Amino acid sequence: MSFFFEVLIGGLLAGVMYSLVALGFVLIYKASGVFNFAQGAMVFFAALTFVGLQEKFALPFWAAFGFALAAMVVLGILIERIVLRPLVNQPQITLFMATIGLAFFIEGLAQLIWGTNVRRLDIGIKDEPIAAVLERFDIVVSSFDLIAALVAGVLVTVLAVFFQVTRVGRALRAVADDHQAALAVGIPLKQIWAIVWSVAGFVALVAGLMWGARNGVQFALTFVALKALPVLILGGFESVLGAIVGGLIIGALEKVAEVYLGPYIGGGIEGWFAYVMALLFLLVRPEGLFGEKRIDRV
Amino acid sequence: MFYREAGQFKTTYAADQALLPIRQDRYAMLFILAIAFVGVPLFAGDYWLTAILIPFLVFSLAALGLNILTGYAGQLSLGSAAFMAVGAVAAYNFQLRIPGMPILLSFVLGGITAALVGMVFGLPSLRIKGFYLAVATLAAQFFIPWLVTKVGWFSNYSASGVISAQPIEILGFPFDTPTRKYLLVLGIVALLALLAKNMVRSAIGRAWMAVRDMDVAAEVIGIRILHTKLIAFAVSSFYCGVAGALYAFAYLGNVEPDGFNLDLSFRILFMVIIGGVGSILGSFLGAAFITLTPIFLEVALTELNAAFNLNLDPGVTSMAQLIVFGGLIIFFLIIEPHGLARLWQIAKEKLRLWPFPY
Numbered sequence: 001m002s003f004f005f006e007v008l009i010g011g012l013l014a015g016v017m018y019s020l021v022a023l024g025f026v027l028i029y030k031a032s033g034v035f036n037f038a039q040g041a042m043v044f045f046a047a048l049t050f051v052g053l054q055e056k057f058a059l060p061f062w063a064a065f066g067f068a069l070a071a072m073v074v075l076g077i078l079i080e081r082i083v084l085r086p087l088v089n090q091p092q093i094t095l096f097m098a099t100i101g102l103a104f105f106i107e108g109l110a111q112l113i114w115g116t117n118v119r120r121l122d123i124g125i126k127d128e129p130i131a132a133v134l135e136r137f138d139i140v141v142s143s144f145d146l147i148a149a150l151v152a153g154v155l156v157t158v159l160a161v162f163f164q165v166t167r168v169g170r171a172l173r174a175v176a177d178d179h180q181a182a183l184a185v186g187i188p189l190k191q192i193w194a195i196v197w198s199v200a201g202f203v204a205l206v207a208g209l210m211w212g213a214r215n216g217v218q219f220a221l222t223f224v225a226l227k228a229l230p231v232l233i234l235g236g237f238e239s240v241l242g243a244i245v246g247g248l249i250i251g252a253l254e255k256v257a258e259v260y261l262g263p264y265i266g267g268g269i270e271g272w273f274a275y276v277m278a279l280l281f282l283l284v285r286p287e288g289l290f291g292e293k294r295i296d297r298v
Numbered sequence: 299m300f301y302r303e304a305g306q307f308k309t310t311y312a313a314d315q316a317l318l319p320i321r322q323d324r325y326a327m328l329f330i331l332a333i334a335f336v337g338v339p340l341f342a343g344d345y346w347l348t349a350i351l352i353p354f355l356v357f358s359l360a361a362l363g364l365n366i367l368t369g370y371a372g373q374l375s376l377g378s379a380a381f382m383a384v385g386a387v388a389a390y391n392f393q394l395r396i397p398g399m400p401i402l403l404s405f406v407l408g409g410i411t412a413a414l415v416g417m418v419f420g421l422p423s424l425r426i427k428g429f430y431l432a433v434a435t436l437a438a439q440f441f442i443p444w445l446v447t448k449v450g451w452f453s454n455y456s457a458s459g460v461i462s463a464q465p466i467e468i469l470g471f472p473f474d475t476p477t478r479k480y481l482l483v484l485g486i487v488a489l490l491a492l493l494a495k496n497m498v499r500s501a502i503g504r505a506w507m508a509v510r511d512m513d514v515a516a517e518v519i520g521i522r523i524l525h526t527k528l529i530a531f532a533v534s535s536f537y538c539g540v541a542g543a544l545y546a547f548a549y550l551g552n553v554e555p556d557g558f559n560l561d562l563s564f565r566i567l568f569m570v571i572i573g574g575v576g577s578i579l580g581s582f583l584g585a586a587f588i589t590l591t592p593i594f595l596e597v598a599l600t601e602l603n604a605a606f607n608l609n610l611d612p613g614v615t616s617m618a619q620l621i622v623f624g625g626l627i628i629f630f631l632i633i634e635p636h637g638l639a640r641l642w643q644i645a646k647e648k649l650r651l652w653p654f655p656y
Contacts (some may be wrong), residue, residue: 091635200358275441286426
């Protein structure tokens with residue numbers, strides 16, 4: 001039984017890592033209706049910039065974090081200015097394709113600047129079992145995973161407060177509801193979008209650091225976006241809470257299935273299992289757990 | 299001036315319903331077909347045929363399939379490469395398991411198998427819409443290649459998972475040289491394109507467009523949504539399946555499930571978007587653009603490198619290619635979101651009036 005709990009907890013904590021990436025998607029989708037496929041590339045770019053800065057200028061953690069954050073903000077503003085602004089009012093699929101183009105661009109740019117080597121990223125958190133839990137319940141829980149979960153928790157709380165309480169957050173929600181109505185009451189749409197992309201850049205940086213510390217900073221980091229997509233549709237595109245809950249569900253199910261079901265059907269199921277789960281779930285609730293239910297009118 | 303329909307009167311219903319109602323179009327089409335069927339095989343070298351023209355035609359067919367689903371029926375799909383894989387593997391297995399199987403029939407059966415699989419993955423489209431559907435089709439994209447690799451029967455228990463496709467032979471005539479393969483692919487693509495062109499202006503095509511524009515409204519006026527969407531998935535997957543079979547048999551010469559990855563799906567989607575959503579011509583233009591741009595970029599960068607003695611290492615040039623390709627896609631989407639087909643339409647309007655202002 002303790003093995004089951006170990007698997008379950010491991011899965012839940014891994015799910016939090018997915019949530020971190022999914023959050024970036026949700027933010028941008030909420031505020032601009034853009035399904036930003038470049039989020040994975042942004043995670044990669046952020047992590048690579050951070051490591052590159054640390055390596056080249058031997059910066060301390062916070063300085064590198066600051067500069068990487070600045071780079072992400074600049075990137076976000078540039079994306080808004082160059083890519084999104086000319087594409088306002090285009091169909092969603094066009095915007096989606098533009099973000100795929102953007103993903104290529106950012107991946108190329110990041111590697112052109114910082115090189116293609118795989119780098120280790122050390123952010124000072126040890127990846128080893130927590131002794132107390134191991135003794136008490138005989139369950140291996142990685143301290144790294146736990147801290148990642150804490151970071152995600154803090155991030156979500158901050159974002160939730162930001163969206164609910166602050167003036168900018170309210171403006172963001174207004175824009176998300178209806179662009180034109182928001183413009184009509186005097187919300188500066190362009191600024192709002194620049195802010196959202198910057199915040200998404202910040203989330204990408206945090207996700208990039210966590211994932212980079214776990215798996216090394218390498219091109220494969222861009223594929224974490226693919227891990228986040230089932231989380232996204234399960235939780236609902238518009239919901240920050242959905243990203244977290246979806247991440248937990250997907251993470252737990254995936255790990256449990258991998259351990260208990262994997263051996264029977266030949267393993268390697270982590271590539272598609274989450275998608276099939278999400279697909280089956282969508283059949284019951286087509287807008288995801290916390291997504292907005294759309295009513296179609298003729 | 300060059301493109302005026304003045305003086306061309308339609309006196310019969312048949313003339314009114316013709317595929318190409320304007321004489322200039324008919325001549326242009328004949329000209330293009332003549333070049334494609336006669337001119338190209340006479341003058342094009344083997345490199346052009348195998349590395350550029352055959353993949354271009356195969357991708358056009360896949361883009362055509364996706365365009366039917368996404369452009370005409372409005373269902374966004376990111377799983378086209380998976381359906382290509384189904385077509386390729388099924389064609390291989392029909393060819394392998396049934397002795398004396400005509401290769402064209404196994405292409406068709408491969409397409410039909412892909413269509414059936416496509417219908418299964420299309421079932422959720424009744425409830426799931428938009429990007430939720432797009433992500434849901436990714437389930438097909440990841441599941442199918444996994445299944446094909448895992449179950450040894452599909453690849454005839456080949457150790458590496460890569461299977462060499464059988465040689466193409468029709469009625470004892472081998473299609474082994476690049477020219478012959480090219481002609482075979484061209485024939486199939488031309489036939490299927492003609493079929494698609496006719497399909498989208500028939501009852502089912504109009505039903506697709508009604509569903510695309512607003513599915514609730516379409517349902518209200520009596521279009522069977524499930525029926526229409528499933529046919530769209532089936533036809534689209536059939537095209538992708540045949541394209542996959544051709545990709546394996548005529549282009550690569552082997553069936554490699556890993557080759558049909560997400561990247562390929564995205565490339566096909568790019569072709570549709572850049573070429574023009576909801577346009578048969580656009581599928582071809584988009585395929586040409588996406589196939590040719592990387593080759594052109596590579597040549598251009600190599601030339602630049604040589605001309606200015608930049609001494610760039612291959613890593614840098616491949617990154618630069620990625621950047622330029624991504625940038626070009628964004629650029630095209632910004633200047634012409636409706637794709638290359640729309641540019642051609644504008645050009646036709648201009649040609650019609652030129653040199654007069656109106």
